[in-house]
Amino acid sequence: MSRFPPNSRYAPKRTDPRCPQAVSDVLGRTDAFQPLRAGVEQVAALQRDLTTLLPDYLAANVEPGFIKDGVLALFAAHNALAARLRHIEPRLLADLQQRGWAVDSLKIRVRPQAMKEPAPVKQARMSAAGASALSKLAETLAPSPLQEALAKMATRHGAKGSA
Structure with missing residues (x-):
C-alpha cells in the first residue's frame, strides 16, 4: 500500500504491459539488459553519423551492424548501393574514424529490404x-x-x- 493516493502526482507510475513502451525504457529497467542497451545505442549513434556522412539516397537504404574486432558491417538494400558504398569506402572509413569510431575496415553486405506495396493498378475510365x-x-x-x-x-x- 502506497502512502500516496493513486491519482497523486507523487504516486509511482505503473506501466500497463499491454501499452507500447519505448525500447530504451524497457532496457533501462534492469542491469541484465545493459549490454543490449549499449549495443542498441551504438547502432543508433552509427545510424545518425551515417545519415550525416552519406548522400540521402544511400543513407535511406543502408543499415549499420555491430562493430566486431574493428570491422563495421554495413547492410545495403541492393547490389547497386553496395557497389556505390564500396566505391566511397575509403572516404567513409576516414570520416568515421575522424568522428571517433574504432573502425579499421568496413564489411559491406547486401540485405534486401521487404518489398514495398505495389503501385495500385491504374483505373482509367x-x-x-x-x-x-x-x-x-x-x-x-x-x-x-x-x-x-x-x-x-x-x-x-x-x-x-x-x-
Whole structure:
C-alpha cells in the first residue's frame, strides 16, 4: 500500500504491459539488459553519423551492424548501393574514424529490404462522350495501326457503333 493516493502526482507510475513502451525504457529497467542497451545505442549513434556522412539516397537504404574486432558491417538494400558504398569506402572509413569510431575496415553486405506495396493498378475510365468521339475519329481515318488502336480503345471503353 502506497502512502500516496493513486491519482497523486507523487504516486509511482505503473506501466500497463499491454501499452507500447519505448525500447530504451524497457532496457533501462534492469542491469541484465545493459549490454543490449549499449549495443542498441551504438547502432543508433552509427545510424545518425551515417545519415550525416552519406548522400540521402544511400543513407535511406543502408543499415549499420555491430562493430566486431574493428570491422563495421554495413547492410545495403541492393547490389547497386553496395557497389556505390564500396566505391566511397575509403572516404567513409576516414570520416568515421575522424568522428571517433574504432573502425579499421568496413564489411559491406547486401540485405534486401521487404518489398514495398505495389503501385495500385491504374483505373482509367473514359466517359461515353469520349469513347464515342474516339469511335468517330477512328471511322474517319484510313486503315492504319493508329486507326485500329483507336477503334480498339473506343470498343474497350464502351463506344456505340465503333468501326
